[in-house]
Amino acid sequence: NFAFASEKQAMEKEGLECRELHPRQILRYDTETGEKKFEHREFFEIDVDQEKNIEQASEEIKEKFTNAVEKRVPEGDLGLLFSGGLDSTLIAATLQKLGKDFTAYTAGIQHGNVNKPRDMDWASEIAEEMDIELEAYESSLEEVEEALPMLVDWISSTSVVKNGVALPFHMALKNSRDSQQVIMSGLGSEQLYAGYHRQQGYLNKECLSGLRSLFENDLYRDNVVSFRNGREIRLPFLDHDLIRHALTIPEEYKVKDDYRKYVLRKTAEKLGVPEKVAWRGKTAAQYGSNFDKAIDRLSRDRGFEHKQQYLNSLRKSEIINSGNSEKVSSLKKSERQKKEEGLSLKKKPNNRIVALTSGGKDSNAAIYRIERRNNEISCLLTLRSENKDSYMFDSKKEDSVIEKKASKLDLSLIIQKTEGKKEKELEDLRRGLETAKERFNAEGVVAGALASTYQRDRIDKVAEQVGLKVFTPLWQEDQSRYMQWLIREGFEVEITSVAARGLEKRWEGTVLDEQNIDEFLDLADEYRFNAAGEGGEYETVIRDFPESMV
Structure with a gap:
């Protein structure tokens, strides 16, 4: 079948x-x-042209972006999702230069003592200045509460970020004119021109990684919400010519003088975007519209400790109780019918995930975070390398240590052997992931990568070959705050070995806690070593987990 x-x-x-x-x-x-x-x-590749100067790059973006917008202009009426930020205003200015009429849409919410949404005020100001027809819709808390279960169902996810972004998108679309079947959006610019602060280090690699995960993080959500509102979304920033060009731009043109997307801002000025918009900082849609605050308010009003817990409660599936775990479709049955047939509600996970683990703090912290976001860990996968100096896999811990952790978490463990030879060990990773996919029906893989682009990029590529999504919930976390979070959440982290100036032998065997973590972080600051041990400054093992994990 x-x-x-x-x-x-x-x-x-x-x-x-x-x-x-x-x-x-x-x-x-x-x-x-x-x-x-x-x-x-095949996917896009980085091909940086170091001979290109910033003025040339900006002019090329102007030409390619104008073409990208023009080819997406429909024959009929057109709408534009508009916040007054750099990306949506750049599309608006380009449409004006092309002589194309359009209506801009924005949405937000004000409730209780919360201030008026910044995006709505700003969008109105910029629309008036640029003579843009703008329709702004102010939602109510009751509308949000009614919409959230529907959105969670539509996008098959309880992600706080995804639903927070989906709300202003949905509210704007459902109040757009029926004649405007095509809506443009500025999605994609952050991935092309390094717009996120979490994009650090090798910026073009960060941009490429962002493009690889764009479907999972944004595109599926936006497409589904558009279709459910009877609209087609078109995305000029994801034009293939523009993407290929963005991956030729030297990294120093993407972040310069504390401005992210620097070269795109230069382009915006050339296309007529007001200076105060071109050089304005970014505010995420869920924050500028106040919809994130609305989710928070509903969470507290309904007695939940945090937003994620509230959204998780909205995603349910029905199963038969009588020892038969076969899922059934009974959405149209009455509560009485469900009771008579022995049906009950069970939480439905967003994804089934295989967790890469070494037994250390980062892999276990990644498992903890991904589970809290309503994902199911289907199994654990550990790579046991004969090369103890492998850059990819930490194999310093005994198999028995990891087996005990898997048993405590009540998870099946796949042990994949590898010689640890560079690049060849990726074939062994692929075999392990294929086993997880075939035996445990895994849809994605979670890794504890915190700052290693080398490790993250290789996991990206191998997972893509197997057909798995990649989740790295710790990526580019502030390392000191991360270590404090570990202790606060209830992880018992023992330092098993030290190899950094400033870390004396007395730290070996120490379990980090609220009494000694500040001293430890002060040493990291004084001796300038990575607080989370990303440079191999120390090794750890997890002695115990937060109660909610076991």
Whole structure:
């Protein structure tokens, strides 16, 4: 049997076990034999032109972006999601230069003693200055409470960020004119021009990694919300010519003089974007619209400790109680019918995930975070390398240590052996991930990568070959705050070895706690070593987990 749908929740409602097809895979299904074959699609590559000066790069962006907008202009009416920020205003200015009429839309919420949403005020100011027709919709807390279960269902996710962004998007679209079937959005510029503060170090690698995860993080959500509102979303920043060009731009043009997306800001001025917009800082949609505060208010009003817990409660699936775990579709049944048939509600995970683990603090912290975000850890995978100096895999801990941790977490453990030879060990990682996918139906992989681009990029590539999504919930976390968070959440982290100036042998065998963590972090600051041990300054093992993990 074989079924497919454009939206995950369509299959879930029929009680079907489904897997999301990776955006860079093609599935060929033989209707006669039932044979399935996956083909890998090539992706963009970095090809930096160091001879290019910033003025040349800016002019090229201007030309390519204008073409990208023009080719996406429909024959009929056009709408634009508009916050008055750099990206949406750049599209607006380009449309004006092309002589195309459009209506801009924005949405926000004001409730209780919360200030008026900044994005709505700013969008109105810029629209008036640029003579843009703007329709602003102010939502109510009751509307948000009504919309959230629907959005969680639509996008098959309880992510606070995804739903926080989906709310202003949905509210703007549902109040747009029926004649405007096509809506443009500024999604994609952060990934092309290093707009996020978490993008540090090798910026073009960060940009490429952001593009690889764009479907999982943003595109699926925006497409589904658009379609459910009867609209088609078009994204000029994701034009292939523009993407290829962005990956030729030297990194120093993307972040310069404390400005992110520097070269794009230069381009914006050339296309007529007001200076105060071109050089304005970024505010995420969920914050500028106040919808994140609305979710927080509803969470507290409903007695939840935090927003994630509240959103997790909105995603339920129905199962049969009588020892039969077969999922059923009974959405139209009355509560009485459900009770008579022994149906009850069970939390439905966003994703089934294999967790890469070394037994140390980072891999376990990543598991903790990803589980709190309503994902199910289907199994653990550890790579046991013969090369104890491998840059990819930490194999210093005994197998028995990791096996005990897996047992305590009540998770199956896959042990994949590898010789630890550079690049060849990635083949062994691929084998381990394929085992997790086949035996435990994993849809994604979570890694405890904190700052190692070398490690993160290789996991990205291998996971893509297998058809798994990648989650790195610790990526570019402030290391001192991260260490304090570990202790606060209840992890018992023991330092097993030290190899950094400033860390004396007395720290070996020490379990970090509220009494000694400040001293430890002060040493990291004084001797300038990585507080989380990212440079191999020390090794750790987890002695115990937060209660909610076990």
